[in-house]
Amino acid sequence: xxxxxxxxxxxxxxxxxxxxxxxxxxxxxxxxxxxxxxxxxxxxxxxxxxxxxxxxxxxxxxxxxxxxxxxxxxxxxxxxxxxxxxxxxxxxxxxxxxxxxxxxxxxxxxxxxxxxxxxxxxxxxxxxxxxxxxxxxxxxxxxxxxxxxxxxxxxxxxxxxxxxxxxxxxxxxxxxxxxxxxxxxxxxxxxxxxxxxxxxxxxxxxxxxxxxxxxxxxxxxxxxxxxxxxxxxxxxxxxxxxxxxxxxxxxxxxxxxxxxxxxxxxxxxxxxxxxxxxxxxxxxxxxxxxxxxxxxxxxxxxxxxxxxxxxxxxxxxxxxxxxxxxxxxxxxxxxxxxxxxxxxxxxxxxxxxxxxxxxxxxxxxxxxxxxxxxxxxxxxxxxxxxxxxxxxxxxxx
Amino acid sequence: xxxxxxxxxxxxxxxxxxxxxxxxxxxxxxxxxxxxxxxxxxxxxxxxxxxxxxxxxxxxxxxxxxxxxxxxxxxxxxxxxxxxxxxxxxxxxxxxxxxxxxxxxxxxxxxxxxxxxxxxxxxxxxxxxxxxxxxxxxxxxxxxxxxxxxxxxxxxxxxxxxxxxxxx
Numbered sequence: 278x279x280x281x282x283x284x285x286x287x288x289x290x291x292x293x294x295x296x297x298x299x300x301x302x303x304x305x306x307x308x309x310x311x312x313x314x315x316x317x318x319x320x321x322x323x324x325x326x327x328x329x330x331x332x333x334x335x336x337x338x339x340x341x342x343x344x345x346x347x348x349x350x351x352x353x354x355x356x357x358x359x360x361x362x363x364x365x366x367x368x369x370x371x372x373x374x375x376x377x378x379x380x381x382x383x384x385x386x387x388x389x390x391x392x393x394x395x396x397x398x399x400x401x402x403x404x405x406x407x408x409x410x411x412x413x414x415x416x417x418x419x420x421x422x423x424x425x426x427x428x429x430x431x432x433x434x435x436x437x438x439x440x441x442x443x444x445x446x447x448x449x450x451x452x453x454x455x456x457x458x459x460x461x462x463x464x465x466x467x468x469x470x471x472x473x474x475x476x477x478x479x480x481x482x483x484x485x486x487x488x489x490x491x492x493x494x495x496x497x498x499x500x501x502x503x504x505x506x507x508x509x510x511x512x513x514x515x516x517x518x519x520x521x522x523x524x525x526x527x528x529x530x531x532x533x534x535x536x537x538x539x540x541x542x543x544x545x546x547x548x549x550x551x552x553x554x555x556x557x558x559x560x561x562x563x564x565x566x567x568x569x570x571x572x573x574x575x576x577x578x579x580x581x582x583x584x585x586x587x588x589x590x591x592x593x594x595x596x597x598x599x600x601x602x603x604x605x606x607x608x609x610x611x612x613x614x615x616x617x618x619x620x621x622x623x624x625x626x627x628x629x630x631x632x633x634x635x636x637x638x639x640x641x642x643x644x645x646x647x648x649x650x651x652x653x654x655x656x657x658x659x660x661x662x663x664x665x666x667x668x669x670x671x672x673x674x
Numbered sequence: 675x676x677x678x679x680x681x682x683x684x685x686x687x688x689x690x691x692x693x694x695x696x697x698x699x700x701x702x703x704x705x706x707x708x709x710x711x712x713x714x715x716x717x718x719x720x721x722x723x724x725x726x727x728x729x730x731x732x733x734x735x736x737x738x739x740x741x742x743x744x745x746x747x748x749x750x751x752x753x754x755x756x757x758x759x760x761x762x763x764x765x766x767x768x769x770x771x772x773x774x775x776x777x778x779x780x781x782x783x784x785x786x787x788x789x790x791x792x793x794x795x796x797x798x799x800x801x802x803x804x805x806x807x808x809x810x811x812x813x814x815x816x817x818x819x820x821x822x823x824x825x826x827x828x829x830x831x832x833x834x835x836x837x838x839x840x841x842x
Contacts, residue, residue, distance in 0.1 A: 306754060306756055306814065306815070306816065307754035307756070307796065307816075308796075309796045309797045309799075311790060311791075311797050343791075345790075345791070345793060347790075347793060347795070347796050347797070348796075349747050349748070349754040349796060351752070352747075352748040352752055355747060355794075357793030357794070358793065359791075359793060377792070377793050379793060381794070388737065389736070391745075400792040400793065402792070405788075408788065408791070408792035409787060409788060409791040409792055412787070412791045414787065415784075415787040415788065415791055445745070447736065447739070447740045447743075447745060448736065449734075449735065449736040449739075536778055536780065536781050537778075538778055541780065577780055580762070580763050580764070580765075580767075580768055580779060580780075581763045628763050630763075631761050631762060631763050631800065
């Protein structure tokens with residue numbers, strides 16, 4: 278995986294540069310390299326998050342590293358690629374992966390309107406933070422609100438191989454942008470299988486053609502985004518008697534942000550609908566409607582110091598918010614509190630230097646719905662009420 | 675975990691919830707009072723400068739915003755735009771963003787991060803002083819930067835900003 282990613286990354290850029298030299302632009306001026314590295318720390322009262330955080334000394338498992346290159350090739354061509362390594366203390370982490378690699382072709386319609394197409398491996402623009410969820414200083418906290426940006430099925434939401442069509446309108450009084458994407462999402466992680474189909478599912482998933490949409494609107498202090506995706510996955514397991522085993526997944530998100538000089542208010546809501554076909558042996562239901570939302574208030578004290586408070590809610594099944602039906606369906610083997618999570622968080626961000634950032638936060642969590650099951654193999658042993666302390670030191674250039 | 679410890683944890687959770695409601699009221703009040711606090715384009719103490727070969731001598735505020743918002747990547751000819759900035763943690767950046775672009779610096783930073791780390795824009799180049807800014811902009815074709823008004827001298831080209839009602 279490591280070598281293949283590196284090869285792809287360099288192959289992509291040699292092709293790009295080969296094309297570029299024929300345009301005769303100054304390569305050094307219109308090509309930029311950026312990168313980051315970070316080390317996180319988690320310590321929990323119960324349950325494990327990012328490694329064995331329950332033990333007294335906590336866990337230093339969270340490490341993220343990335344390197345990206347971007348170049349303006351001509352007036353209408355732009356290209357970029359990023360490799361990413363992320364460790365969270367789970368056995369299916371990425372030692373290194375090609376995060377995105379794309380070519381963007383755009384044309385202005387007028388001085389205020391642009392439309393274009395992106396081709397390649399493209400980040401999924403879902404909500405405010407999904408595209409840059411692995412880059413610590415672009416996030417709103419050490420750990421993004423897990424109701425929406427949960428780690429358990431992150432490979433699906435990261436990026437897809439395909440194309441995006443977009444149109445943008447930039448006026449003095451407002452900006453708007455519409456994006457429609459078609460592609461195949463990446464799905465290569467064991468945690469995604471066990472999260473979507475339960476711990477007893479031993480087969481593999483592969484993705485069918487999926488769709489993505491994003492409508493972005495900004496007027497002065499207000500930013501509003503409507504985004505969503507429709508994903509179709511095939512489950513392959515020779516042990517299943519019936520063929521054509523499918524999971525389809527529709528998510529719609531509404532994101533809102535208000536900026537004042539010293540305050541920011543952020544709220545996001547997500548509605549998730551799963552449909553399962555011929556998977557009755559693994560799951561007790563054919564449909565599952567989940568719901569997530571959070572509200573965050575950030576206080577910008579100085580340009581290098583801010584403080585936030587957040588309430589984040591996650592229901593795996595909106596018809597069974599307390600999880601009691603699920604507990605009954607599993608004959609009490611899996612406790613009700615694995616079906617929801619309510620998380621209060623307070624935290625701070627300190628930009629020590631333009632390249633160095635430090636963050637610290639404390640979570641009070643009720644429920645374990647977004648707890649990674651690889652770090653917590655026995656759901657019956659998980660604690661319903663738990664606390665989590667998280668810190669991160671991050672460097673960028 | 676002992677029962678006592680657990681009760682303490684739950685109590686803490688409840689206290690936290692009531693503190694949160696107080697926060698919400700405080701925020702709503704502050705938002706109510708600061709609803710028109712969006713920076714208005716005002717008489718500025720900063721001027722925008724470009725490399726002397728830049729084909730544009732006058733620019734609308736809207737165009738300048740799309741350049742500093744990293745959305746416009748080329749000048750009207752084939753020269754790529756190279757955006758220069760001062761340290762985003764310092765006052766000059768905040769003042770430029772607010773006075774010239776009419777945006778809060780945290781909005782500009784967030785927009786940059788989103789575009790740069792999803793591969794949609796070239797990162798701006800950070801300089802540590804206005805002296806460095808003037809040197810870099812005057813020697814790099816396609817460069818754009820900003821300096822305080824009193825630093826302007828004959829060796830550097832000022833980019834005139836059109837009235838705020840002019841959108842093109």
